[in-house]
Amino acid sequence: MDGDGYLEWMRSEGRIVIVGASLAGLRAAETLREEGFTGSLTLIGDEPHEPYDRPPLSKQVLLGTASADRTLLPRRWAIDATWRLGVAATGLDMAAKRVRLADGDEVGYDRLLIATGVHARPWPHETEADLDGVFVLRTRDDAARLQRRLTSARRVLVIGAGFTGSEIASACRERGLPVTVVERAAAPLVGALGGVVGQVAAELQREHGVDLRCGLMVTGLEGDSAGRLRCAHLSDGTTVEADVALVSLGATRNTAWLAGSGLGAGPRGIACDAGCRAFDVRGIVTDDVFVAGDVARSPHALFGYQFLSLEHWGNAVAQAEVAAHNMISSSSERRPHLWVPAFWSSQFGVSIKSVGVPSLGEEILIAQGALAERRFTGVYGYQGRVIAAVTFDQTKWLEFYQRLIEGAAPFPPAFPMVDHRAEGLRPVPADFPDPSLPTHGPSVTLSGYSPTDRRVAFTPGRA
Amino acid sequence: MTQGTLLRQITDHANRADPYPLYAELRKTPVSQQGDSLFVVSTYWEIKSLLHDPRISSDARNLSPQAAGSLPEQEEEESALPPAFLKLDPPDHDRLRRMTMRPFGPPHTPRRVHNMRGELGRIVSDLIDGFGDRDQIDLVDDFSYPFPVTVICRLLGIPREDEARFHSWADTIAASLDPDPDQDPGERRRGSQQARTELGMYLAGLIDERRSAPGDDMLSALVTDHSPDGQMTPMEVLSTAALLLIAGHETTVNLITNGMLTLLRNPDVLKRLRDEPRLAVPLMEELLRFEPPVQLLPQRTTLADIDIAGVTIPKGASVWLVLASGNRDPQRFPDPDRFDPDRKDNQHLGFGSGIHNCFGAPLARLEAQLALTELARRLDNPRLVEDPPPYRQNAVLRGPRHLNISLDSCRS
Numbered sequence: 105m106d107g108d109g110y111l112e113w114m115r116s117e118g119r120i121v122i123v124g125a126s127l128a129g130l131r132a133a134e135t136l137r138e139e140g141f142t143g144s145l146t147l148i149g150d151e152p153h154e155p156y157d158r159p160p161l162s163k164q165v166l167l168g169t170a171s172a173d174r175t176l177l178p179r180r181w182a183i184d185a186t187w188r189l190g191v192a193a194t195g196l197d198m199a200a201k202r203v204r205l206a207d208g209d210e211v212g213y214d215r216l217l218i219a220t221g222v223h224a225r226p227w228p229h230e231t232e233a234d235l236d237g238v239f240v241l242r243t244r245d246d247a248a249r250l251q252r253r254l255t256s257a258r259r260v261l262v263i264g265a266g267f268t269g270s271e272i273a274s275a276c277r278e279r280g281l282p283v284t285v286v287e288r289a290a291a292p293l294v295g296a297l298g299g300v301v302g303q304v305a306a307e308l309q310r311e312h313g314v315d316l317r318c319g320l321m322v323t324g325l326e327g328d329s330a331g332r333l334r335c336a337h338l339s340d341g342t343t344v345e346a347d348v349a350l351v352s353l354g355a356t357r358n359t360a361w362l363a364g365s366g367l368g369a370g371p372r373g374i375a376c377d378a379g380c381r382a383f384d385v386r387g388i389v390t391d392d393v394f395v396a397g398d399v400a401r402s403p404h405a406l407f408g409y410q411f412l413s414l415e416h417w418g419n420a421v422a423q424a425e426v427a428a429h430n431m432i433s434s435s436s437e438r439r440p441h442l443w444v445p446a447f448w449s450s451q452f453g454v455s456i457k458s459v460g461v462p463s464l465g466e467e468i469l470i471a472q473g474a475l476a477e478r479r480f481t482g483v484y485g486y487q488g489r490v491i492a493a494v495t496f497d498q499t500k501w502l503e504f505y506q507r508l509i510e511g512a513a514p515f516p517p518a519f520p521m522v523d524h525r526a527e528g529l530r531p532v533p534a535d536f537p538d539p540s541l542p543t544h545g546p547s548v549t550l551s552g553y554s555p556t557d558r559r560v561a562f563t564p565g566r567a
Numbered sequence: 568m569t570q571g572t573l574l575r576q577i578t579d580h581a582n583r584a585d586p587y588p589l590y591a592e593l594r595k596t597p598v599s600q601q602g603d604s605l606f607v608v609s610t611y612w613e614i615k616s617l618l619h620d621p622r623i624s625s626d627a628r629n630l631s632p633q634a635a636g637s638l639p640e641q642e643e644e645e646s647a648l649p650p651a652f653l654k655l656d657p658p659d660h661d662r663l664r665r666m667t668m669r670p671f672g673p674p675h676t677p678r679r680v681h682n683m684r685g686e687l688g689r690i691v692s693d694l695i696d697g698f699g700d701r702d703q704i705d706l707v708d709d710f711s712y713p714f715p716v717t718v719i720c721r722l723l724g725i726p727r728e729d730e731a732r733f734h735s736w737a738d739t740i741a742a743s744l745d746p747d748p749d750q751d752p753g754e755r756r757r758g759s760q761q762a763r764t765e766l767g768m769y770l771a772g773l774i775d776e777r778r779s780a781p782g783d784d785m786l787s788a789l790v791t792d793h794s795p796d797g798q799m800t801p802m803e804v805l806s807t808a809a810l811l812l813i814a815g816h817e818t819t820v821n822l823i824t825n826g827m828l829t830l831l832r833n834p835d836v837l838k839r840l841r842d843e844p845r846l847a848v849p850l851m852e853e854l855l856r857f858e859p860p861v862q863l864l865p866q867r868t869t870l871a872d873i874d875i876a877g878v879t880i881p882k883g884a885s886v887w888l889v890l891a892s893g894n895r896d897p898q899r900f901p902d903p904d905r906f907d908p909d910r911k912d913n914q915h916l917g918f919g920s921g922i923h924n925c926f927g928a929p930l931a932r933l934e935a936q937l938a939l940t941e942l943a944r945r946l947d948n949p950r951l952v953e954d955p956p957p958y959r960q961n962a963v964l965r966g967p968r969h970l971n972i973s974l975d976s977c978r979s
Contacts, residue, residue, distance in 0.1 A: 472621055473658070500922045503619040519871035521621035523657035 114214055115432050118143040121203055121211055123193045124219035124358075125149025127157070127177060127417065128397030128424040132217050134181040135428035145185040146211055148203065150192035153244055159417060161247035162268055163450060166275035172248035193220070196365040198384070198393065215431045218362075218374060218382065219397040219424065222355035222415060227263075232325040237333030238349045241268060253348055257281055261336050261346035263322050265292035267449045269352030270305065274451035277312045284315040284344045286322050286336070289537050297458070297494055299535025300468050301482055304475050304496065308452045317344075325349060355415060357399050367393065373401040373413045378440040380427035396420065396427040402441060406510065407461055407491075416447045444506055448499075454478060457499050460492030460509040467531035469516045471505075472523040473498055481505065484534055485515030574601040578962045584955035586862070586965070587904065590892035597876040604634035605885045606878070609892040611899035611916070613876050617888060618921035622871045625923060626656045630868045631883030649802055651810035654866065657922065662796050664926065667807050670788030672929060679785075680929045683721070687934060690717050691941045698977050703952065706827055706970040707820065710938070712738070715819035718934060719812055724777070724784020729769070736766040741817055763809075770808050774801060785811075815927045821860035821966030822935045826851075827942060828970055829858055831951045833906055840943040847936040850908040854935070855894075855917025857906050862891040862965045864919065890916040891965075948975040 120136060122129045125147045133145055149155075156175040164170035188205065195204035202210045224240035227233035239250045254260070260276045262269045265287035276283045289295065291302030292309060309316045321339040328334045335345045362369040367390075368383035369375075374395045375383040380402065382393040395402075397420040401411040426441040433439075448457045465484025473480035473496075481501050484492040490513045493505035508517065516531045576582055577589050590609060593599065597610035608614050617623050627635065652663040669675040694710050704710070716737045720730045743759030774790050781787035789804045799807065830837040840846050867886045872879050880886060893916045895903040900910070918925035925931065942949075952971035959968045 477658075479658075479661070501619065501621055504616075504621060507616065519622055521870065522624055523621070523661075 111432070111434055114143070115140060116142050118214040119146070119212060120144070120215045120217070120431065121146045121148065121213035122217045122219060123148045123203060124217075124221055124397065124399070125151070125187070125189060126155050126219070126221055126397070126420075128219035128221070128420040129217070130155040130177055130183075130424075131180075131421050132219065132396055132424035132428040133183040133185055134179070135425045136432060137183050138181050139429060139432060141432050143214075145183060146188060146213075147183075147185050148188045148191065148193050148205065148211070150190070150206075151243060151245075152190035154187075154189070156244050158242075158244075161244065162241055162271040163275060165247045166251055166254065166272060167278055168251060172244045172251065175244060192361065194361050196362055196367065198366055198390070201392065213392070215392050215394065217394045217396060217424075217427055217431065218399060219395070219420075220358035220361070221398045222357050224351070225353045225356050227325065227349075227351045227353075229324070232327075233351070234331075235325055235327040235333045235349075236331050237327075237347050238325060238351065240351050241272060242355070250348075250350070254279060254281065257348045259284065259344075259346040259348070261286065261322075261344055261349040262352060263336075263349060264288075264352040264354070265305075265309075265316070265318075266295060266352060266354060267293065267447075267451075269350065270309070271449060271451045272350050272352065273309060273314050274312070277314060277452070282315070283313075284317065284346060285309060286320050286338060286344070287316070287318045288321050290318050292316070292318075294535070294537055295463070297462050297482075298465060298468060298484075299537075300475070300532060301494055301496075302535075304478060308454060308478065312452045315344075355398070357413070359399060373399050375411060376400050376402050378402055378405075378442065379430045379438045380423060380441055381430070394427045394431050396423040405440075405442060406444065406512075407464065412445065412461070414443075414445050416445060418446050419443050444509060446502075446506070454496050455499060456494065456496055457502055458492065458494040459502055459506045460484065460490075462492040462494055462534070463536055464491045465534040465536070467515070468534040469531040470525070470527045471517060472501060472521055472525075472528065474525050474527060483508075483515065483517060485531060488515055489513065490515045490517065571601045571605075573599070574605070574607060580958070580960055580962075583958035583960075583962065583965060586891070586962075587895055590889060590895060593889065593892055594896060598878040598880065600878070601887075602885075604631060604881075604883070605887065606880045607887045607889060608875075609889045609896075610876070611893040611896035614888045614890065614893040614916060615920060616875065617867070617873075617886065618916075618919060618923075620873065622869060622873055623867050623886065624656050624870050625654055625660070625867055626650075627654065627866060627868070629656075629870060629883065630885060634868065634883055634885040649806050651806045653810055653814065653923065660922065663799070663803060663807065664922075666792070666794050666796050666799055667789065667811075667926070669792055669794055670785045671926075676788075680933060683718070683930070684933065684937075686721060687718060687937050688941075690714060690721075691937050695941060695945050695977065700976065702975070703971060703973045706942075706972055707824055707967060708969070710942070711820045711823040711827075711970075714823065714938060715816050715934060716812075718819075718930070719815055722784065722930075723786045723808060723811070724782050725773070732769070733766075736762040736769075737812060737816055740766070740813060741820075766809070766812075767805060770805055771801070774804055774808075811927070815931070817961075817964045817966075818860040818925075819927075819931050819934055821964060822854070822931060823938045824966050824970050825858035825860065826854050826935055826939045827972070828951070828956065828967060829854060829906055830939065830943065831949060831972070832954070836906070836908055837943055837949075839908075840940060844940045844944070846908055847940045849910070849913070850939070851932055851936050852913045852915060852917075853906060853908045853910050856900070856910070856913055856915030857894070859891050859894060859915070859917040860964065860966060861917075861919070862963055863887050863889040865963060890919065945978045946972070946974050947978055950974070 129147055155177045157177050160170050160175050165172050192206045193203050194206050202212050204210050224242035259282045262273045262285045265285050270292050273283050273285050291306040293305045294302035322336050323339050324337040326335050333347055333349055335343050337343055357373045359369040366384050368385050376395040377389050380394045381389045382395045383389055398415045401413040403409045404412050422443040423441050426439050430438040444459055445461055446459045462484050464486045467485045469483045471481050471483045479497045481498045482494045490508040495502050573593055577586055593609040597613045598608050601607045652660045671679055698704050716734050720733055725733050739758055739762035777787040778790045781791045865887045869880050869882050869884050871882050897903050918928045949972045952973055956967040956970050
């Protein structure tokens with residue numbers, strides 16, 4: 105790294121480019137200005153919209169209680185930036201410090217932040233995916249299209265019961281629409297929360313009138329002569345008639361544009377250090393390329409320094425703030441991104457929240473409340489320590505469990521608590537599916553120990 | 568300083584006007600033992616952590632006999648009512664609070680408080696009109712006291728013709744929470760007992776009426792609502808209504824009075840509020856930090872030994888969480904003794920935190936915002952007659968007994 109003189113110059117006159125104009129990109133830009141960066145700032149985004157908030161898209165927007173174009177993120181700070189919206193970044197020249205854009209333009213930088221996020225994994229069969237009535241949900245335009253179509257839908261098929269799929273099923277039921285959910289695992293949410301909690305989610309869906317089919321796959325989508333979706337064929341030989349199908353098979357990281365750039369980017373994201381600096385393919389940390397948000401994979405001290413990639417709203421904000429701070433700070437002033445994973449979902453009238461990494465859990469203990477009442481706190485144990493917790497309608501205890509995770513408290517917790525019931529006396533297997541099976545589910549992905557993991561990294565081309 | 572000395576000073580009425588230097592002293596030991604079985608927690612992060620700790624109980628039945636005996640004498644309501652959710656743990660607490668929340672707030676009734684805005688504004692205007700052309704008022708007796716009781720009457724659906732009786736019971740009960748040393752204790756207890764009994768019988772009668780002829784008030788909803796948790800028993804409705812009255816009364820009185828006192832001590836802020844009423848929102852949060860109406864939570868106990876800040880609080884101990892001290896913790900709030908309505912990141916403990924956080928917070932905020940904004944606008948050249956004003960006995964629900972203000976006139 106150059107001396108203090110460079111940093112001073114960088115802070116006052118440098119050029120910072122942020123690729124990705126969503127939550128992480130915006131919050132990073134605001135943090136840069138808030139911390140006194142006065143140089144030029146450019147935000148590049150492939151969508152034509154200003155930064156908007158995604159959580160309402162699968163909830164209020166589908167219910168029709170909020171409009172898709174009213175989800176703009178609140179601005180915390182004036183950022184005085186050049187916006188390049190509706191133009192995707194298509195390449196990176198690290199030696200020349202330039203980002204190539206889809207319109208042929210190039211933008212030079214002194215410091216680059218990559219926050220390109222993820223896109224929804226499409227239905228793998230292209231002609232079937234093109235049928236009228238087949239949707240994915242990731243962007244504001246996706247949500248607006250889906251919401252319009254729901255007004256005339258006869259039956260909605262949701263393929264994949266992860267968080268997004270389950271939230272969509274919930275919104276459809278609230279609108280009174282018949283819904284069939286097909287899930288490859290034994291229950292909804294098992295990839296993220298395991299089979300014990302998944303069973304509760306399954307009961308919740310069925311109670312709310314969802315036609316839930318678990319342990320099955322959709323083998324094909326069939327259209328009518330006009331190219332409109334007519335039905336889906338399932339792996340047990342049955343057929344579901346539906347005019348709307350929502351493909352919620354998880355997300356793919358937006359790293360294809362970095363192929364051949366020399367950056368340590370692959371289908372699982374871009375590897376970076378705890379200070380959000382990107383690794384190149386040689387496993388050497390870069391000085392001028394930073395990463396934040398869903399597209400980042402960074403090592404976490406609490407979880408054995410494994411590289412975590414998190415599709416979590418709060419992580420995007422926290423990581424963007426750390427990345428921005430570090431971009432304009434000397435090495436001794438840099439901060440590590442040590443955010444404890446946390447996410448929330450609301451579905452079928454229940455507020456679900458989690459901290460830590462549940463999918464690491466070997467066992468689960470229902471520490472408070474009861475599964476049967478749908479109000480409980482489950483604590484996950486891994487090698488004799490508390491590694492994660494999940495609450496159904498018991499959010500207010502989560503902070504306590506977060507501290508147990510941070511302090512590597514012994515599992516199972518062996519002290520009396522309020523609302524501790526009989527089922528809280530003994531842990532049971534958390535029942536996560538075999539991680540080697542392909543799954544759309546977990547919103548936390550453990551992706552190995554090494555930033556230069558040869559099995560997955562640096563595969564050129566599409567993810 | 569010997570064990571318990573600080574606590575005695577804090578409860579000593581002589582220090583009521585400014586307990587904050589004592590809290591600063593207390594914070595030198597974040598968790599300090601102040602009696603055989605009494606632990607006082609005074610720093611922000613430690614209080615916050617215990618408020619979210621499931622090993623902490625609000626149910627006095629979990630106190631060890633020793634801890635129960637060592638508690639300072641409290642004027643407890645001696646009533647046949649079951650404990651309200653304030654003094655219960657989950658799952659009973661959660662069930663009752665959930666059922667009470669259904670007719671009060673989101674998600675079931677998101678607009679209840681919002682819809683009261685117009686009515687609250689009218690009550691405030693009427694009370695200020697009542698100052699007439701006097702050149703001195705006692706804010707407590709003339710305004711802060713009657714306002715919240717009227718609001719609770721409207722919320723619960725007490726018929727207008729009965730409001731005067733309701734006020735007089737509320738006053739008697741409130742006075743018993745704040746014993747006047749010159750009054751005969753026996754007489755006070757008999758008075759309070761009688762007020763409680765009369766109030767209980769009155770509410771019981773009203774509950775019967777509402778069951779057969781429900782209105783759109785909260786009491787009607789509590790007796791007729793069929794929630795997923797079932798229905799409250801008549802006794803539960805009664806104890807819940809009494810809780811709403813008592814918990815929502817004195818606290819709001821103090822919030823408004825402390826607010827006006829603080830504004831009069833900071834005339835620049837008072838002037839700003841007059842010129843930009845939108846300041847009321849952040850000002851309210853700063854007020855809840857700076858002069859919280861509930862200074863401390865004295866009724867928690869430990870279900871297990873808890874290690875915190877280098878101290879082990881043993882199981883069954885009584886734990887006092889000094890919210891007002893946590894709010895002045897310099898480790899959390901820069902320049903904590905400065906009243907700064909522009910303060911950023913003001914996550915104060917004024918309404919507590921965790922599962923027992925203030926049930927009526929949205930209503931209290933709105934009441935006090937409307938009251939202070941309107942008082943700032945209408946009182947012409949208000950001045951404190953004495954500073955500090957005389958304080959109530961109560962160290963927990965701390966606030967002035969009188970707040971005499973002289974003024975040039977009252978604007979319309």
